[in-house]
Amino acid sequence: MTTRTLVTIDRKAVRQNVASVFARSRKRIFAVVKNNAYNLGMLEMVETLTASDVHHFAVAELYEAIEIKTNFPDSYVLVMNPTEDFETARRFGIALGVSSLEWLALNSKQLQGIELHLKINVGMNRFGVSSLQEAEAVLALAQADSLALTGLYTHFPLADEPDADHDGQVERFVAIADVLRKRHTFTYMHSENSATIVKHDPRLAFCNYVRPGIFLFGYSPIEKMDWLVPSLRMTTEVVEIREIGPGEHVGYGTNFTSTEPMRIAILPVGYGDGVVRGRAALPVHIKEKPYPVINKLFMSHTFVAVDGTVEVGDEVVLYGDGVEIDDITRTGAANNSEQMCARSWRLTHQYL
Numbered sequence: 620m621t622t623r624t625l626v627t628i629d630r631k632a633v634r635q636n637v638a639s640v641f642a643r644s645r646k647r648i649f650a651v652v653k654n655n656a657y658n659l660g661m662l663e664m665v666e667t668l669t670a671s672d673v674h675h676f677a678v679a680e681l682y683e684a685i686e687i688k689t690n691f692p693d694s695y696v697l698v699m700n701p702t703e704d705f706e707t708a709r710r711f712g713i714a715l716g717v718s719s720l721e722w723l724a725l726n727s728k729q730l731q732g733i734e735l736h737l738k739i740n741v742g743m744n745r746f747g748v749s750s751l752q753e754a755e756a757v758l759a760l761a762q763a764d765s766l767a768l769t770g771l772y773t774h775f776p777l778a779d780e781p782d783a784d785h786d787g788q789v790e791r792f793v794a795i796a797d798v799l800r801k802r803h804t805f806t807y808m809h810s811e812n813s814a815t816i817v818k819h820d821p822r823l824a825f826c827n828y829v830r831p832g833i834f835l836f837g838y839s840p841i842e843k844m845d846w847l848v849p850s851l852r853m854t855t856e857v858v859e860i861r862e863i864g865p866g867e868h869v870g871y872g873t874n875f876t877s878t879e880p881m882r883i884a885i886l887p888v889g890y891g892d893g894v895v896r897g898r899a900a901l902p903v904h905i906k907e908k909p910y911p912v913i914n915k916l917f918m919s920h921t922f923v924a925v926d927g928t929v930e931v932g933d934e935v936v937l938y939g940d941g942v943e944i945d946d947i948t949r950t951g952a953a954n955n956s957e958q959m960c961a962r963s964w965r966l967t968h969q970y971l
């Protein structure tokens with residue numbers, strides 16, 4: 620049985636975003652599909668991306684890579700989190716990120732036949748080597764043990780912060796990459812996440828791949844991008860209408876008190892379905908008309924102030940029709956990946 624709250628994911632939107640990202644970057648795409656492709660369905664998104672001629676994928680964890688390689692054997696998959704299960708990586712032909720010099724030194728004898736991408740840490744302080752000395756030591760080890768060091772990459776944590784030192788971080792990466800590239804040929808060089816792609820930084824021209832996630836799905840971590848097509852639509856329906864008088868509350872608690880007679884529509888969806896409470900920051904749409912959410916979202920219910928035209932059974936648009944994930948993000952109520960990832964996978968998902 621399908622749920623009354625429906626999630627529709629538009630593959631055509633994803634394909635359009637792929638084309639737009641390619642048109643803007645003129646680079647091949649290493650698509651980030653971690654966390655179930657930002658909770659849009661990893662295999663469905665990999666299938667969609669593959670149809671758009673994207674065959675390189677980056678994930679956080681090994682189990683995600685196994686799933687991709689099992690279903691799409693011709694794909695190329697990079698696991699970015701450190702792992703120790705080298706046997707599995709080798710068997711499935713999965714590439715691994717080099718997360719530190721210590722990790723490589725400790726494991727270099729077991730890494731034969733596994734492609735490795737060296738990560739440079741420029742300030743995120745999560746994974747990667749942090750200095751030229753360490754990077755050179757990685758290179759020396761890889762050459763001594765005949766490892767397949769095929770990739771070089773970094774991640775820019777300040778790309779979406781206008782006043783932060785993103786520039787300095789680019790400089791740090793470029794300085795290390797310049798030295799390494801003179802001594803070693805890397806097949807895959809990638810650094811630009813969504814926010815970095817639109818900076819068109821000439822210093823990163825040597826990178827032959829971009830590594831976006833959120834742009835592919837139609838959302839922007841920075842300002843609004845007119846060319847992005849949101850891929851997710853979410854609807855539910857009105858299950859009850861209540862008329863209340865002045866001085867009444869709705870839902871739990873006394874956060875909301877009416878000042879006049881009101882008509883309230885009850886929606887069968889709440890934070891238990893992974894709709895973040897911040898969704899209340901902007902109206903929902905019923906028959907293309909906006910109506911405000913009142914009080915805050917509850918676990919399985921949401922209250923909306925409506926007029927006489929709204930009836931039980933009417934479709935309610937929670938995401939779509941002009942209120943998109945990005946619009947909620949811009950109110951400061953919840954960021955876009957958070958809204959995507961919070962949504963319950965128990966809701967019925969349809970793919971267009």
Ligand SMILES: *Cc1c(COP(=O)(O)O)cnc(C)c1O
Pocket residue numbers: 651653699774812813814830831832833834840
């Ligand atoms: C999530 C992630 C990305 C993609 O970032 P977006 O902002 O979604 O484009 C790229 N690289 C790394 C290392 C990541 O963790």
